[in-house]
Amino acid sequence: xxxxxxxxxxxxxxxxxxxxxxxxxxxxxxxxxxxxxxxxxxxxxxxxxxxxxxxxxxxxxxxxxxxxxxxxxxxxxxxxxxxxxxxxxxxxxxxxxxxxxxxxxxxxxxxxxxxxxxxxxxxxxxxxxxxxxxxxxxxxxxxxxxxxxxxxxxxxxxxxxxxxxxxxxxxxxxxxxxxxxxxxxxxxxxxxxxxxxxxxxxxxxxxxxxxxxxxxxxxxxxxxxxxxxxxxxxxxxxxxxxxxxxxxxxxxxxxxxxxxxxxxxxxxxxxxxxxxxxxxxxxxxxxxxxxxxxxxxxxxxxxxxxxxxxxxxxxxxxxxxxxxxxxxxxxxxxxxxxxxxxxxxxxxxxxxxxxxxxxxxxxxxxxxxxxxxxxxxxxxxxxxxxxxxxxxxxxxxxxxxxxxxxxxxxxxxxxxxxxxxxxxxxxxxxxxxxxxxxxxxxxxxxxxxxxxxxxxxxxxxxxxxxxxxxxxxx
Numbered sequence: 001x002x003x004x005x006x007x008x009x010x011x012x013x014x015x016x017x018x019x020x021x022x023x024x025x026x027x028x029x030x031x032x033x034x035x036x037x038x039x040x041x042x043x044x045x046x047x048x049x050x051x052x053x054x055x056x057x058x059x060x061x062x063x064x065x066x067x068x069x070x071x072x073x074x075x076x077x078x079x080x081x082x083x084x085x086x087x088x089x090x091x092x093x094x095x096x097x098x099x100x101x102x103x104x105x106x107x108x109x110x111x112x113x114x115x116x117x118x119x120x121x122x123x124x125x126x127x128x129x130x131x132x133x134x135x136x137x138x139x140x141x142x143x144x145x146x147x148x149x150x151x152x153x154x155x156x157x158x159x160x161x162x163x164x165x166x167x168x169x170x171x172x173x174x175x176x177x178x179x180x181x182x183x184x185x186x187x188x189x190x191x192x193x194x195x196x197x198x199x200x201x202x203x204x205x206x207x208x209x210x211x212x213x214x215x216x217x218x219x220x221x222x223x224x225x226x227x228x229x230x231x232x233x234x235x236x237x238x239x240x241x242x243x244x245x246x247x248x249x250x251x252x253x254x255x256x257x258x259x260x261x262x263x264x265x266x267x268x269x270x271x272x273x274x275x276x277x278x279x280x281x282x283x284x285x286x287x288x289x290x291x292x293x294x295x296x297x298x299x300x301x302x303x304x305x306x307x308x309x310x311x312x313x314x315x316x317x318x319x320x321x322x323x324x325x326x327x328x329x330x331x332x333x334x335x336x337x338x339x340x341x342x343x344x345x346x347x348x349x350x351x352x353x354x355x356x357x358x359x360x361x362x363x364x365x366x367x368x369x370x371x372x373x374x375x376x377x378x379x380x381x382x383x384x385x386x387x388x389x390x391x392x393x394x395x396x397x398x399x400x401x402x403x404x405x406x407x408x409x410x411x412x413x414x415x416x417x418x419x420x421x422x423x424x425x426x427x428x429x430x431x432x433x434x435x436x437x438x439x440x441x442x443x444x445x446x447x448x449x450x451x452x453x454x455x456x457x458x459x460x461x462x463x464x465x466x467x468x469x470x471x472x473x474x
Contacts, residue, residue, distance in 0.1 A: 008037045018474045021108025023321030041297045048110040066214045087131035093337045100323040113145040119355045123165040125348035132215045133161040150287035160212040169211040173225040178204040194252035202229040206243035254279040267311030309435035315343030326413040342370045375466045410462040433470040
């Protein structure tokens with residue numbers, strides 16, 4: 001990696017904090033700016049103690065699923081299916097709430113990387129309606145979030161949720177099913193153009209007998225093909241784990257994962273030179289992810305004009321960033337889940353096995369309208385009221401209408417002691433936007449407000465800025 005030539009100013013500092021954790025508090029920004037580039041990156045990459053907690057009925061659901069389906073009567077089946085549907089919904093809601101409530105920079109990165117692995121190893125809840133399998137997979141994403149990709153890939157080849165989603169329980173010596181092998185190569189490790197159709201067929205043979213019993217992985221020996229297989233130029237009586245080892249030995253694997261992780265944080269496609277540089281770091285460290293992330297966050301290219309402010313916020317980044325930066329609680333029942341569904345990125349509800357396409361698809365007409373409606377809703381809830389009685393009546397009306405009461409206090413989130421409109425606007429401009437308003441826009445906006453702002457004026461100005469297009473970029 002080239003020696004860092006990054007200018008550690010306010011914009012570079014906020015850029016790193018936005019991309020690594022989707023958002024940041026004012027205190028985090030002040031600390032990072034003083035700490036410097038390397039110390040901030042090391043703090044972001046420091047170990048996190050966060051672990052996802054099992055849902056309350058985890059053991060009960062798992063126990064009930066161990067009973068053979070054929071031995072359950074009609075009412076027991078109906079009750080179990082109902083309970084599993086409810087637990088899946090609750091599990092996903094708890095997950096996104098946890099992401100929005102991360103208190104520290106290292107926790108924020110842990111959540112973001114866990115979600116990256118979910119976006120890579122896609123499973124849809126509509127097909128895998130089992131909360132035990134989904135929770136167990138989420139736990140693996142956190143275990144390996146900043147860990148070893150090779151170890152995670154080996155776990156995924158035996159992961160019950162992924163096996164069921166990609167129909168590998170139907171993959172038998174007598175009737176091979178190529179779905180799992182194809183997606184392992186195309187989407188999870190190598191990328192298109194780095195394998196042949198014959199490699200897929202032979203890889204599928206290596207995965208025969210990899211199945212699920214109740215909620216656990218099961219190797220069905222009688223269904224496995226123990227014959228000789230020729231995969232990616234190597235011959236042998238390979239099984240699933242050996243198939244993965246062959247893939248990991250391919251230079252294309254480290255290149256593919258390096259490109260995917262770079263794109264996730266940088267929002268741009270890595271050049272061939274940069275890809276080789278990052279893939280080399282991944283190979284040198286035997287697929288440990290943390291050294292790769294350190295290299296990305298220290299790389300001058302990450303702070304270039306091609307990257308800064310050029311990424312459209314994903315729904316997850318939009319939501320997590322909003323809650324973290326402005327200290328907002330969105331944990332009301334169903335609120336976050338409903339919001340992310342409408343924005344197009346509810347976990348375990350990707351459109352297909354390829355995941356979410358991202359980019360400009362995040363702000364098509366309907367989704368941009370949803371984002372604007374969300375900020376307008378926040379605006380209406382937090383506007384300046386004449387007195388407490390007026391606010392109480394408005395909150396009661398919102399509750400009757402089924403709308404959530406989301407309180408936001410910019411004076412707490414952004415404690416800057418400045419009352420002159422233009423200087424305060426300039427401070428907010430830097431704090432809120434990855435692409436700040438230019439001087440003409442600042443002047444035009446300031447004319448709508450008095451020369452000096454009281455507390456309610458600051459709140460009103462801030463809420464107005466949230467509705468500007470610049471807020472959609474990071």
